[in-house]
Amino acid sequence: MEPLTGPIRWGIAGTGNIAAGFADDFGALGEGPIVAVGSRSAATADAFAAAHGIGRAHGSYADLAADPEIDVVHIAGLHIVHADQAVQFMEAGKHVLVEKPLALDVGEVDRMIAAARANDRFMMEAMWMRFNPAHVEAMTRIGQGAIGEVRRVIADFSFPLPFDPGHRLLDRAKGGGALLDLGVYPFNLAWWALGPPDEVHHVGHLATTGVDDEISLLCGWASGASALLTCGLRLDGPMTARIEGTEGVAEFPFPAHACASVILRRGDQVEEIVGDAPGLRHQVVEVNRCLRAGEIESPRMPWATSRAVLEHFDAIRAELGVRYGADG
Ligand SMILES: NC(=O)c1ccc[n+]([C@@H]2O[C@H](COP(=O)([O-])OP(=O)(O)OC[C@H]3O[C@@H](n4cnc5c(N)ncnc54)[C@H](OP(=O)(O)O)[C@@H]3O)[C@@H](O)[C@H]2O)c1
Missing domain, CATH: 3.40.50.720 (NAD(P)-binding Rossmann-like Domain)
Structure with missing residues (x-):
């Protein structure tokens, strides 16, 4: 290009x-x-x-x-x-x-x-979470060994939505469901920390509208590392995340997908990573960079990752019986 x-x-x-x-x-x-x-x-x-x-x-x-x-x-x-x-x-x-x-x-x-x-x-x-400054800095530090070897990710995106069958999150005709809308954040965070999971197990619940309104995922990596990822539309979750390592932990406070700071703890040492305020603009910087460099794909959010996340979600939805469009 x-x-x-x-x-x-x-x-x-x-x-x-x-x-x-x-x-x-x-x-x-x-x-x-x-x-x-x-x-x-x-x-x-x-x-x-x-x-x-x-x-x-x-x-x-x-x-x-x-x-x-x-x-x-x-x-x-x-x-x-x-x-x-x-x-x-x-x-x-x-x-x-x-x-x-x-x-x-x-x-x-x-x-x-x-x-x-x-x-x-x-x-x-x-x-946009992948471009949020506090996340980017925390993940860079984690990659450099700030918490030792990453062994477990615990992340949630759940809140109680008043039941309204016409709300886009609950309406199957509008592509509703917790996994696609909310689950993408915890899943991307775990992927960012540990790479593509080798196994993904799920437990889910469907709303009367036919979309998933509660999902818990247990993901595993060949190394034995794991992730417990939850999302939901009818329960009051913490909406926080933790990345746990052999020597420390990274804590992403509420709301974990858009937090302004991340706490790194290692023994007695506590460090708060504070970036430029969260927002949708940070991803625009990357898009503009790619366009000026003549790149049709960002190395920071590659097509293959977006595709592979949805491949897992397709399999989970198929087992739960959540169908959209022509499959519905
Ligand atoms: N990045 C984030 O933080 C974030 C947060 C929330 C949502 N999202 C994503 O953004 C998307 C929109 O979410 P939203 O919360 O903005 O939804 P929303 O407030 O309901 O708005 C959806 C928009 O879709 C447009 N649209 C186009 N074709 C449509 C159709 N056939 N039926 C209904 N609407 C149609 C409508 O625009 P017109 O009426 O003008 O055509 C409408 O304003 C979703 O995919 C969601 O996952 C991202």
């Missing part, structure tokens, strides 16, 4: 919660404004553009894809639209940052990777 020069022109596809959070945090980068937003409805796009100081509003995703003054699109819609929109935008010549989870399943990811290759476009899953 031809490296981009000059200001990188961003667009946003979608006008929901994460689109708003992204637009608000983007300003802190000092990289210039977001150029355009797209929505299924012109009125929604107009209102979002006005609220976030965005110059152009498109009343359809096709119009956003056809906008010649956009280099890269943040795909901020529900999981169910990630794959089709990523392919649509890449075929229109745009690079894409796709919200987590990258897609609903591995079949969709393969379609997206094929489109990225065929169109020579950048694509990355917006797993």
Whole structure:
């Protein structure tokens, strides 16, 4: 891919919660404004553009894809639209940052990777935790042996959501379920610390809507290292994480996926790692770096990792009986 020069022109596809959070945090980068937003409805796009100081509003995703003054699109819609929109935008010549989870399943990811290759476009899953400064510094220090050999990861992302069958997290038609939405964070943290697991066991519970609302995973590595990872939509979990080593522990306080600091303990020594405030902007720095370097894939959030995570999730969902779209 031809490296981009000059200001990188961003667009946003979608006008929901994460689109708003992204637009608000983007300003802190000092990289210039977001150029355009797209929505299924012109009125929604107009209102979002006005609220976030965005110059152009498109009343359809096709119009956003056809906008010649956009280099890269943040795909901020529900999981169910990630794959089709990523392919649509890449075929229109745009690079894409796709919200987590990258897609609903591995079949969709393969379609997206094929489109990225065929169109020579950048694509990355917006797993922003991997770019959060406190996480990055803590994981670097752990990699250098700050807590000895990593042997166990314990991580949770659970909260009690009032039951509403139409809520996107509980509605199967909207790609609902705890694993895809919340489980990706603890799973990515364990993967970051220990690499791809050699075995993954699960226990889960389904809501009456047919999506998983409680999942516990026990992951194992050939070394004997392990991870206990939990997520849920109907219980009050700690939403913290611990990475335990032979000589110390790293503690990720609430909310572990977006914490501002990480505590490293080693014997009597306690160190607080504090990074630049958490936010969605840090991943944008990496996307812009890749685009300026002419790289179609980030080495920090590679396609193969996003794909392999979903491969595990496909297997878990198949056993639990959680199905989406054409499989439903
Ligand atoms: N990175 C994070 O921290 C984080 C946090 C929350 C969510 N997310 C991810 O971001 C995505 C969106 O979550 P959200 O909380 O922002 O959801 P949301 O508030 O419900 O917004 C979803 C958006 O999807 C768009 N959309 C496009 N096609 C749609 C369709 N066919 N049906 C319904 N909506 C459609 C809608 O935009 P229009 O109406 O304008 O078309 C809507 O505003 C999810 O994949 C989620 O996992 C990431």
